[in-house]
Amino acid sequence: MGTTQLESVPEPKYWHLRTVLTEALDSEFAVGEILPNERDLAARFGVARATLRQALEQLELEGRLQRRRGVGTTVAPPRMGVAVGTEQHAWPGTGEDAWQAVDCTLAEPPASVAEALETDREQAVHTVRRTRMTHGQPVAAELLYIPESSVPELTAIDAPSGAARARAVLRELHRLELEGSEGAVELGSANAGDAKELDRLPGAPVLVVTTRYLAGGRTAALSVATYRADTCRLTFGDSGGVEIHQGPEQRAS
């Protein structure tokens, strides 16, 4: 006899579980604390492990939990506010932001990048790979595409590749007068390369920030940065941004 309650609109078990766990996290657990393992939790709630995991995945997506294979599930700290708006009027790599140049290559870009850059497909571009650290943790991996024509003085630079060359390219880019920028934010999933740099598994949810930098009436550079969606809150505008934590469910009927 299964129908014991559930009113007229039966709620999925994993969703109800998410609510229960959310309340438990708010009231009974401290940041960094380790939860019981999945098998114990599933038994305690009387559900299959897969169902329990579905609830944990939700909470991880919301930045409430952090799961590490071989270690356990811990209560995550509030998301870090990461400024991306103040850079809208500054070249990448200026200021004291915590970007760290990793590598730089010169090659033909993917077709989609060439299109966005409005260059010929054969036009080579410098591809600078950078990592952004905040509070000692990697929060973003970026690919910066700079057409050769944006930094013509660089063709004869010494360093063939590596971080030194990346910094040289940025230095040269900053000689241009930035006229403006525009960008977009969307949800994506980390590919193998980004996942490794962000210390996550492939497929982890990321916020993809695409920015086009304008100078000399053209697109002088294009940035595609992937931010860890579980740990980051992207802030725009003058100060650090607003921090709102959704309270308990609104509007139950």
Add this chain to the structure above:
Amino acid sequence: MGTTQLESVPEPKYWHLRTVLTEALDSEFAVGEILPNERDLAARFGVARATLRQALEQLELEGRLQRRRGVGTTVAPPRMGVAVGTEQHAWPGTGEDAWQAVDCTLAEPPASVAEALETDREQAVHTVRRTRMTHGQPVAAELLYIPESSVPELTAIDAPSGAARARAVLRELHRLELEGSEGAVELGSANAGDAKELDRLPGAPVLVVTTRYLAGGRTAALSVATYRADTCRLTFGDSGGVEIHQGPEQRAS
């Protein structure tokens, strides 16, 4: 279809499946086309249905697929660019944006909202609920919190609630001189209410845009808008934003 041997780092089946399906979507399917059902697809690839679903979930998260219960899985169109940056210097509800007022109530706010508004907890706020439509589809649900002190002339307005009152509150709000705004974007999951307005299931991934509007040296209004992460690309800056579609996997080792 050579046996691309899995080297020392075996790739999960669902991840490999995601790659294969991505390539198939790029080359063999048109937008809106219906895929074979999950049971057939799973059999075709020789995996369990749950594994196949894990791959489909990834693709849905990336905005490549759209799944509807009772109907099927279809190829999703490219994400819509939705401007949120140009509003940074305009009050909500001005301009020709496709917001539609739904309701308005006057009550004490949740604690987290009161804190962000920098008001006393007992200070009542107008809560305006709006929906944003683009291309005939709902893309965002918003809760706009306006302290009573921001629109004092409104205390004696006629309409007690409903869309009419919502519009009246906005009208009154626009009499203030906007001094600036700041905001943040983060990943969240739709609660029951937002999910219904966005035509999604609870837990669906959303981009939560929190904006604080400044006027008279105070926070005059606070907006919490949830955008459908599967169909929306949030654009900032002057024009429509950059559109980059990640090509095939980079950097296989």
Add this chain to the structure above:
DNA sequence: TAGTGGTCTAGACCACTGA
């Protein structure tokens, strides 16, 4: 009513971490 995606189960094995 037939067919779809959504939920759930009870197992199994694997990859990784840390003692």
Add this chain to the structure above:
DNA sequence: CAGTGGTCTAGACCACTAG
């Protein structure tokens, strides 16, 4: 090594949509 989360299976039933 023992214990953790990650992957995978082969089923089952349910909620929803459309003809």
